[in-house]
Amino acid sequence: MNLLIYGATELGYMVAVRLYHKHSITLIDDLEKPPDRFNSLDISFVSGSGADIDALKQTNLEDCSLFIACADLDEANIVACWTVKKIMDLETICFVRTMELYRNLVSPTQNCYQTRYDIDTVIWPEQLLTQDIFRIISVPDAIDVEYFAEGRVKLFEYRIKEGSILRNIRVMDCSFPPDILIVGITRDHNLFIPDGSTLIQLDDKVIFMGTGPALDSLAASIFQSSNNIKTAVLIGGGSVGFMLARQLEQSGIRVKLIESNRERCVFLADNLQNSLILHGDGTDLELLEEESAGDADVIVCITNNDEKNLLCSLLIKQSGSERRIITRVSNSRTAQLFEKVGIDVVVSPRESALTELLNRVQARDVNILALVEGGQGEVLRLTLPDSFSKIRVMDLHFEVQAIIGVVKRGRNILIPNGNTLLQPGDQLKIFTMAEDAEAVKTLFAP
Amino acid sequence: MKLCNILNSLGLILVAFGIIMISPCIVALLEQEYSSILPFIIAATLSVALGLIFRKYGNFSRNFDDLKRNEGILIVVLAWIVTAAMGAIPYLFYGLSPIDAYFESVSGITTTGATILSDFSLYPKDFFFWRSLTQWLGGMGIIVLFVAILPQFAIAGRQMFFTEAPGPTEEKFTPRIAHTAKALWLIYIVLTLLEISLLVWADMPVFDAICNSLTTMAAGGFSPHPLSIMGYDNSSITWIVTGFMFLAGSNFALQYRIIAKRKPLALLQSEEFRFYSIIILAASTCLCLILLEANAYHWNNAMRDSLFQIISLITTAGFSSADFALWNVAAQTILFTVMLVGGCAGSAGGGVKVIRVLFGFKYLKREITQIIHPQAVLPVKIDKKSVPDGIQRQILGFFLFYFALMICSALLVTAIEGNGAIGLVGTAATIGNIGPGFGEIGPMGSFGQLTIATKCIFIINMVVGRLELIPFLALLHPDFWNFNRTELFKHHRRIT
Numbered sequence: 001m002n003l004l005i006y007g008a009t010e011l012g013y014m015v016a017v018r019l020y021h022k023h024s025i026t027l028i029d030d031l032e033k034p035p036d037r038f039n040s041l042d043i044s045f046v047s048g049s050g051a052d053i054d055a056l057k058q059t060n061l062e063d064c065s066l067f068i069a070c071a072d073l074d075e076a077n078i079v080a081c082w083t084v085k086k087i088m089d090l091e092t093i094c095f096v097r098t099m100e101l102y103r104n105l106v107s108p109t110q111n112c113y114q115t116r117y118d119i120d121t122v123i124w125p126e127q128l129l130t131q132d133i134f135r136i137i138s139v140p141d142a143i144d145v146e147y148f149a150e151g152r153v154k155l156f157e158y159r160i161k162e163g164s165i166l167r168n169i170r171v172m173d174c175s176f177p178p179d180i181l182i183v184g185i186t187r188d189h190n191l192f193i194p195d196g197s198t199l200i201q202l203d204d205k206v207i208f209m210g211t212g213p214a215l216d217s218l219a220a221s222i223f224q225s226s227n228n229i230k231t232a233v234l235i236g237g238g239s240v241g242f243m244l245a246r247q248l249e250q251s252g253i254r255v256k257l258i259e260s261n262r263e264r265c266v267f268l269a270d271n272l273q274n275s276l277i278l279h280g281d282g283t284d285l286e287l288l289e290e291e292s293a294g295d296a297d298v299i300v301c302i303t304n305n306d307e308k309n310l311l312c313s314l315l316i317k318q319s320g321s322e323r324r325i326i327t328r329v330s331n332s333r334t335a336q337l338f339e340k341v342g343i344d345v346v347v348s349p350r351e352s353a354l355t356e357l358l359n360r361v362q363a364r365d366v367n368i369l370a371l372v373e374g375g376q377g378e379v380l381r382l383t384l385p386d387s388f389s390k391i392r393v394m395d396l397h398f399e400v401q402a403i404i405g406v407v408k409r410g411r412n413i414l415i416p417n418g419n420t421l422l423q424p425g426d427q428l429k430i431f432t433m434a435e436d437a438e439a440v441k442t443l444f445a446p
Numbered sequence: 447m448k449l450c451n452i453l454n455s456l457g458l459i460l461v462a463f464g465i466i467m468i469s470p471c472i473v474a475l476l477e478q479e480y481s482s483i484l485p486f487i488i489a490a491t492l493s494v495a496l497g498l499i500f501r502k503y504g505n506f507s508r509n510f511d512d513l514k515r516n517e518g519i520l521i522v523v524l525a526w527i528v529t530a531a532m533g534a535i536p537y538l539f540y541g542l543s544p545i546d547a548y549f550e551s552v553s554g555i556t557t558t559g560a561t562i563l564s565d566f567s568l569y570p571k572d573f574f575f576w577r578s579l580t581q582w583l584g585g586m587g588i589i590v591l592f593v594a595i596l597p598q599f600a601i602a603g604r605q606m607f608f609t610e611a612p613g614p615t616e617e618k619f620t621p622r623i624a625h626t627a628k629a630l631w632l633i634y635i636v637l638t639l640l641e642i643s644l645l646v647w648a649d650m651p652v653f654d655a656i657c658n659s660l661t662t663m664a665a666g667g668f669s670p671h672p673l674s675i676m677g678y679d680n681s682s683i684t685w686i687v688t689g690f691m692f693l694a695g696s697n698f699a700l701q702y703r704i705i706a707k708r709k710p711l712a713l714l715q716s717e718e719f720r721f722y723s724i725i726i727l728a729a730s731t732c733l734c735l736i737l738l739e740a741n742a743y744h745w746n747n748a749m750r751d752s753l754f755q756i757i758s759l760i761t762t763a764g765f766s767s768a769d770f771a772l773w774n775v776a777a778q779t780i781l782f783t784v785m786l787v788g789g790c791a792g793s794a795g796g797g798v799k800v801i802r803v804l805f806g807f808k809y810l811k812r813e814i815t816q817i818i819h820p821q822a823v824l825p826v827k828i829d830k831k832s833v834p835d836g837i838q839r840q841i842l843g844f845f846l847f848y849f850a851l852m853i854c855s856a857l858l859v860t861a862i863e864g865n866g867a868i869g870l871v872g873t874a875a876t877i878g879n880i881g882p883g884f885g886e887i888g889p890m891g892s893f894g895q896l897t898i899a900t901k902c903i904f905i906i907n908m909v910v911g912r913l914e915l916i917p918f919l920a921l922l923h924p925d926f927w928n929f930n931r932t933e934l935f936k937h938h939r940r941i942t
Contacts (some may be wrong), residue, residue, distance in 0.1 A: 265823040270832045276815075277823040287821060 454504030559667025585664025695761030764881025771888025
């Protein structure tokens with residue numbers, strides 16, 4: 001597939017890195033020549049504006065099947081998408097960064113106005129990040145949560161702590177409810193897919209996949225968490241902070257929000273109903289102690305500054321807080337460092353956006369439902385073709401690391417074991433390593 | 447400030463008011479009380495004549511679109527004072543002293559409902575009709591009335607409209623002020639007609655039904671019956687009046703939205719209305735329990751009378767379905783408390799207004815929270831919107847002035863009358879435009895036996911209370927009275 005990317009930005013780079021192996025990519029930007037790091041990728045570059053028809057024509061637009069606008073300026077992205085649409089009917093993906101524009105573009109009411117905005121997919125990384133953080137908060141103790149099949153299937157990620165009953169036990173000996181599989185383990189930042197003899201160790205992050213009720217009882221029995229988050233402290237009142245606070249309010253959680261800009265505080269106080277808005281710096285230890293931030297059930301650091309987020313998280317951690325701290329990181333390289341110093345959850349708007357984007361880019365009958373561990377692992381969705389001959393799971397021979405997490409047959413959800421018979425028409429959710437994804441696809445859909 | 451603008455506007459208002467004053471004559475003709483036509487004809491003629499003289503001094507100018515702010519305020523204040531004076535003229539013919547006549551007229555037009563009459567049998571029917579009519583005219587506001595009916599005020603009315611109704615919320619719900627005024631009067635008239643027909647259906651004599659309806663919708667409280675609503679001794683009448691007083695005390699702009707814009711939930715969505723309903727329910731429940739405790743009542747009557755009396759006093763109507771001056775002190779304390787609250791903003795009721803009380807509570811809560819969280823940013827929100835700083839200051843200022851004025855007046859009257867109850871309750875009842883107080887000035891008593899000085903103080907209280915203090919306070923500032931200075935300046939420039 002030929003892709004056209006507008007904007008040699010950080011996000012553009014991440015998209016290009018992920019996709020240039022399988023697709024031919026053309027990059028367009030105002031710059032004279034692309035930034036250095038793009039040169040190591042096998043892509044072509046056209047200098048010019050994304051809204052300039054002449055420049056666009058130089059890119060062999062006719063052969064392209066997808067246009068991704070991820071320049072730094074929202075308006076430029078929108079205009080570029082429209083310009084492309086004027087030339088030919090091409091699928092467009094547009095990144096935006098402001099709430100108003102996002103709301104306009106995705107609002108379902110736009111179809112009743114005179115003309116539609118006519119952009120196929122709009123991605124606002126911070127909105128996706130808000131969704132991700134909210135998901136993590138609403139399932140306590142899990143450090144990562146994904147929902148599939150309208151929430152009937154979930155993916156939980158837990159860290160094995162000291163004293164956990166799963167510690168030093170082989171996977172095959174684990175006694176937990178049926179309908180749950182351990183699909184992956186991250187040890188020292190390396191994801192691998194375990195087999196029955198793998199020993200679960202301290203500080204492993206174990207990824208479970210299964211039906212919602214089963215995972216809830218797992219959470220209750222093994223991780224002994226009570227699902228009652230009552231209070232949350234948010235540090236940073238940007239778009240993510242604002243939207244997250246509003247969502248938490250709606251689910252009845254008391255929110256304290258610390259923001260350092262006075263005017264922004266007034267805006268937040270005007271627009272949020274029950275949250276307590278505190279004007280101050282998140283790194284102000286006195287403020288944190290006075291408001292007993294460490295006692296909140298969950299602490300979320302979401303300023304737009306990685307260093308500040310790190311500092312806030314550490315300050316709260318050193319005040320003896322045993323609570324979960326969720327921290328936003330923009331730079332994927334620093335994410336590992338954050339985990340090393342003991343911050344439970346690290347989230348990044350770019351990763352959220354990337355998952356969404358890659359999901360759109362994949363071939364028709366394969367979808368990436370989630371990226372795990374910074375893209376090391378993927379959850380794929382594929383449907384078995386009619387030509388597929390029935391086979392039992394235990395008789396399948398994977399050359400690669402992969403595990404079938406869920407089988408969706410009609411409206412039923414099955415968590416497979418070795419004796420499950422796979423049939424044509426089944427929809428599989430497969431957990432696999434990113435580099436093996438292609439092999440898995442060919443295995444099931446030759 | 448241009449004198450001719452002020453005279454011209456006042457002239458217009460007086461002419462129109464004079465024409466309205468002829469209407470009691472129709473009642474007199476229908477009731478065949480021909481002798482009582484004359485006072486109203488004389489008063490109407492005087493009013494029109496004075497109006498024309500004012501217009502002449504104002505050169506009959508039809509253009510006062512460039513009304514200044516202070517001119518608007520002065521016109522509004524003078525309009526209330528002067529129309530009350532004109533309205534007092536007919537009373538002079540029935541043996542009332544000038545100060546008594548003026549008291550009765552001011553009490554009428556400001557919808558207070560305090561009366562100096564003690565024997566109701568001496569007066570003809572058109573006398574009572576005129577009392578009720580003054581309340582009805584004053585209920586929606588004289589200026590709102592003239593903005594609605596006089597096209598000359600189409601633009602200048604804007605300035606005056608908000609002086610007369612200076613509530614903390616914006617009441618303009620159509621782009622043009624004259625349309626807003628017309629819509630408000632439309633609702634007002636429709637509700638009045640509805641109440642008249644319901645009261646007639648409940649077996650009230652037609653004349654009484656009209657008079658009582660006029661004063662109910664105005665939250666006034668004058669009744670042609672000496673015993674007020676209690677005198678009809680009819681439960682369904684009491685309930686009907688209760689219902690319409692409740693409407694009179696809630697926001698007319700919201701009622702317009704319900705009827706004209708078909709938004710049935712407009713009232714319930716208003717936080718002020720919800721708070722108003724909660725106060726009424728809570729206070730009447732307490733009152734009902736106290737009455738039952740005192741064993742004076744059957745619970746059915748206790749419920750009816752407590753609800754009626756709470757609504758009557760909170761909306762500042764001042765009707766009585768029982769002689770509450772005879773109730774025990776605990777019950778009277780509750781009544782006095784709701785007296786201080788008043789109706790909703792944009793209603794016919796006077797007093798502090800529910801929205802200000804609501805704001806007061808929220809402000810206190812905010813201050814307490816601020817002590818616990820010194821760095822919190824806490825806006826005071828009403829209807830999910832933050833109240834701007836300017837309006838917050840204005841409301842706090844209002845409270846301060848209101849209670850300062852109340853204390854001054856209460857102390858003065860107590861000293862003059864030698865009676866603390868009259869001083870305090872009388873002041874609260876007049877400044878809040880409620881009407882009857884407790885004791886001698888209770889619902890079955892009268893203000894007639896008070897000294898002249900007290901009556902003057904109460905007259906000021908009533909006018910100032912009706913205009914919600916702010917225009918009155920503006921008059922006290924020396925910079926307010928800068929007549930024609932701009933014109934002199936222009937003239938000076940032309941010479942040089």
